[in-house]
Amino acid sequence: MPPYTWRQPEFPGDGSDHKWLDPTLLVICQNADMESAIEPLLNSLKQPFAPRRVACIFVHETMRDAFCELMRSSMEIMHHQAASHSHYLRTVAMVKCLQAETVCLLTPDDINFRSKMTPGSPMIVCEFNQNFFGGGKPTSVVTMHTFRNASELPSLLINEQVPFVSAAIWGRKMASVYEAALQLDMTVVYINCHNVPLVPIREYFEFKQPHVVMAQYHHFEVIFHEGKYRMIVYPAKVFWEPSDGKVATDAEEEPPSEGKNKKPGHNKK
Structure with missing residues (x-):
């Protein structure tokens, strides 16, 4: 354990004044x-x-x-x-x-x-x-x-x-x-x-697979444009919900792959 000191750490203390951190x-x-x-x-x-x-x-x-x-x-x-x-x-x-x-x-x-x-x-x-x-x-x-x-x-x-x-x-x-x-x-x-959290399409992006997901009242997509994969997100209106009123969360939705070694979109057999 470092010795106690009354001196406060230099502002801001996270190094963000020395290097761009995710601007x-x-x-x-x-x-x-x-x-x-x-x-x-x-x-x-x-x-x-x-x-x-x-x-x-x-x-x-x-x-x-x-x-x-x-x-x-x-x-x-x-x-x-x-x-x-x-x-x-x-x-x-x-x-x-x-x-x-x-x-x-x-x-x-x-x-x-x-x-x-x-x-x-x-x-x-x-x-x-x-x-x-x-x-x-x-x-x-x-x-x-x-x-x-x-x-x-x-x-x-x-x-x-x-x-x-x-x-x-x-x-x-x-x-x-x-x-x-x-x-x-x-x-x-x-x-x-x-x-907006990118959980619904993060795995598709990592697997470099174009895909579209509707979740959390947003449209998520992975596209391939000019030699580069991109993630684009925008709000989407919802005109239908399950009859019981339950709204799916990221955790409740079926994951894009069945196992770690299978790519997103792999069909179940």
Whole structure:
């Protein structure tokens, strides 16, 4: 047992300020439900040093102004230790040097003539990549890029050079949102949802077998696109349930394989 010490571990204590830990991407398409879309983003802005934080946002040009206005009205002051972290202070200085456009909390002066960033405010930095502020380490800020067509997404993603593990894409027109999902070189894509457990299709993905599953009021699928297997998840309406009212859970559903040595979809004999 290590000796007792009153000294608290260095914030945040999980190494997420030294290395990207499963960062995610947020994509806002036309007519997206932004109130739902920004929930994980707000958490990321308040405490940016943690696993699975949103590191970057792609916003359709028609949604940009409304998105920025909603974020300014929804932000909260950062966790006090995050606001005093050297990464954040260094990034604030670089933003000022670059004269970059930001979305942040503003405090007006005494006569409401001019406003400046509120101390400890989260920051969304517009049209700059993460490598301007921290390279391979988390920077404590979220970067934002504007796009016009889904075909622009791959170049934006490559320029960010962040090891994203998933993307959450939000929009009303399913065809457009799905097109955006296929443009991203991403293993996991959530459509109009986020952080849904992938248990129903995980084994199919590991066996590299395209498959579709309806479970937990979501549509799960494994697809093979441009030489890569991907998992895509989106909410699905349920128009029928068993007569006894029982709703199957992941644990109750028949597993995709009968044994460890059999592939998903193997027929029973």
